[in-house]
Amino acid sequence: MKYISRREEILAKISDKAKADAASKAADDQVAINLAAAQPSLHADHPKPRTRRELLGAGLMSGLAYAMIPSIFTLTAQKAFAAPVCSKSGESTGAIKTPGYLHLELSGGLAMSGNFMIGKQGFGADFAPLASGGYAALGLGSSQIPGKVALDAAIKGQFHPASAFLAGMKSVMSAEAMAKTVAVGMAGTSADDSANNPLNPTQLVAKVNGLQGSLVQLVGSGSQPNTLGKTMPLNVAQDPGLAKAFIKDEASLTNLVNPGLIATRFNKKTDASNITAELAHQLSASKLAVLQNKDIPQDVKDLVECGYLGAKDLVNLSAAALTPSTDKIVSGTNFNALTFASLNKPNTPSQKGLIMGKLLVDGNASCATIEVDGCDYHGKGRVAQDAKDFICGQTVGIALEIAHRKAAPLFVALTSDGSVSSQGAGGAADRFDFTSDNGTHGMVMMIAIGSTERPNTKSLQIGAYNDAGAVDSTVASLTAKTAAAQALCIAYNYAAFSGRMAQFESTLSASGTANPFKGAESTYLAFEPKV
Structure with missing residues (x-):
């Protein structure tokens, strides 16, 4: 048979080899309870947990393991494999x-807070500082209020010196990394204990950064289909096809795939991208034997260069490049007193910090969500509360330390559904127990590290906040009152x-969204x- 181009010949050969392969479907994989989570948080004033969100909040389960792989592989089984055009322009991916x-x-x-x-x-x-009574609601006694104690200066910000979250960051970050962080x-x-807070802006952020993840745009440890977190996404620039x-x-x-790259290479021509995605998927099994050889055939190189092979094939080629344990920059040096092995325990927030931090810093993903x-x-x-705060801070610190080691910038945002309040009792060292839900003490945290210097x-x-330790709704009123505005401000x-x-x-x-912060830059x- 004669082919009109080398490209068509390559695609035809691959189709013949792999036409018996069926398109794979995303499979559910139940995740065990996070090993580092505190004991289940069941409350007499809360209904018995029934929904997935309620179970997550109580620490009774962690995110479901959905492999969120777009199903375009199944769309072209009956189509003729016409050869789309590839310019091989040399555009970097x-x-x-x-x-x-x-x-x-x-x-x-x-x-x-x-x-x-x-x-x-x-x-x-x-x-x-607030009035001393306001700090009691935030878990701090009179000897622990700002003014009596100085705010910590290791990381530029407004951290309390006894912050367990900050202690978690310090446990894994070098002094050099902290000096570049704000x-x-x-x-x-x-809303307290609610999945209806639209606090996750990852799809918008991915669009803002130009969809520049070289393997995938969004990665996450939760099951929310648009963000791979748990809370509702910000309903701006949503694109289920990312x-x-x-x-x-x-x-x-190995769940990573790259249909977006294929579509981009063909200028978003759906038929062309579908055809080549199908071929790339079918190739996976039969190509493995070939890739065992030291010399990769030119036809495979051509397909990679043209974007015909997605990330799934590239992972098979060099999986070691994606894993923190095989990256000596990440695993070869302790995180202060903690070894890499101690942080890389399965299904722990610290392991997710290692994995997501590396994916982002290496440019293999645009955005990542970790559900804790x-x-x-x-x-x-207070002991259990501080332990959880420490774990969260440590997870952030791991990602920031990886960014520092690789001289890359990274932006981290933290959100929670509501907050808590203290009655000014219990605990130790004049730091009180938190006893009830109270979203009026809520906040968002944004932490960033520069590649060479602090942003x-x-x-x-x-x-x-007002003197009662609650959000002052008259200051920055858009973000003070509305979760969606907080996500947009992130x-x-x-x-x-x-x-x-x-x-x-x-x-x-x-x-079709107006920027509500335009003209109010000095507030937001x-x-x-x-x-």
Whole structure:
């Protein structure tokens, strides 16, 4: 048979070899309870957990292992394999061009406001402490309030010196990494113990950063189909077709696929991308034997260069490049006193921090979400509460330390459904137990590390608290009152940090959304826009 091009010949040969292979479907894989989670948080004033969200908040289960692989592989089984055009333009598909974005969803209402101090000062002003009674609601006694104790200076921000979250970060971060890191707090209420807080902006952020993950755009450890977290996504620039992969451990890194790359190479011609995606998928099994050879045939090289082979095939070719345990920069040096092996325990937040941090810093994913369960911890005592805060801080610190070791920027956001309150009793060292849900003490945290130096900020705080230790709804009122505005503000500040303000505006415009912060930069834009 004669072929009109080398490309057509390659595709025809692959089709003949692999036409018996059926398109694979995403499979559910139940995840065991997170090994590092605290004991289940069951409360007499809460109904018995029944829904998945309630179980997560109580720490009774962790995210379901959905491999969120788009099903375009099944769309072209009956189509003729016409050869689409590939220019082989040499366009790079390697390292990400903008900073990665890591989102931690803390299920149940973590006491972020007991770790990062929100004051009552205005935007960009020096820290102004609350009245002492307000700090009691945040778990701090009179000897522990800011003014009596100095805020910690190891990381630029407003961390309390006894913050367990900060201690977790310090447990794994070098002094050099901390010196390049800044933390910003945003005061804002959200519904307690609810999956209906649209706090995850990962799809918008992926669009803002130009969909530059070289293997996949979104990775996560939860089962929410649009974000791979647990909470509702921000309903701006949603695109269910973005390439996603559930990641629970190093083995699940093979879930990564790249249909988006194929579509991009063919200028979004659906038929062409479907055909080649089918061929790439069919190739996987039969190609493995060939790839065992030291010399990869030219036809495979051509297909990779043309974008005909997706990430699944590339993973088979060099899986070691994706796993933290085989990356000597990550695994070859202890994280302070902690060994890599001690942090790389299966199904723990610390392992997810290692995996997601590496994927983002290496440019293999645009955005990642880590779902940390068991944060509905009020009534469990200060020891258990501090332990969970420490784990969350350690997870963030691991990702930031990886970014530092690889001289890459990284942006981290932390959200939780509601918050907690203290009655000013219990605990130890004048730090009180948290006893009940209370979303009026809520906040969002944004933490960023620069590639060579600390990112510039105009303020360490967005919004404010009042003297009662609650969100002041008259200051930065958009984000103070609305979870969706908080998520949008996270993306807004990410855009400034990454130098993508124009892309933020154009993405909002394309989705028919006005920028509510325009003209109010001195209230909502804490990060100095990168030029």
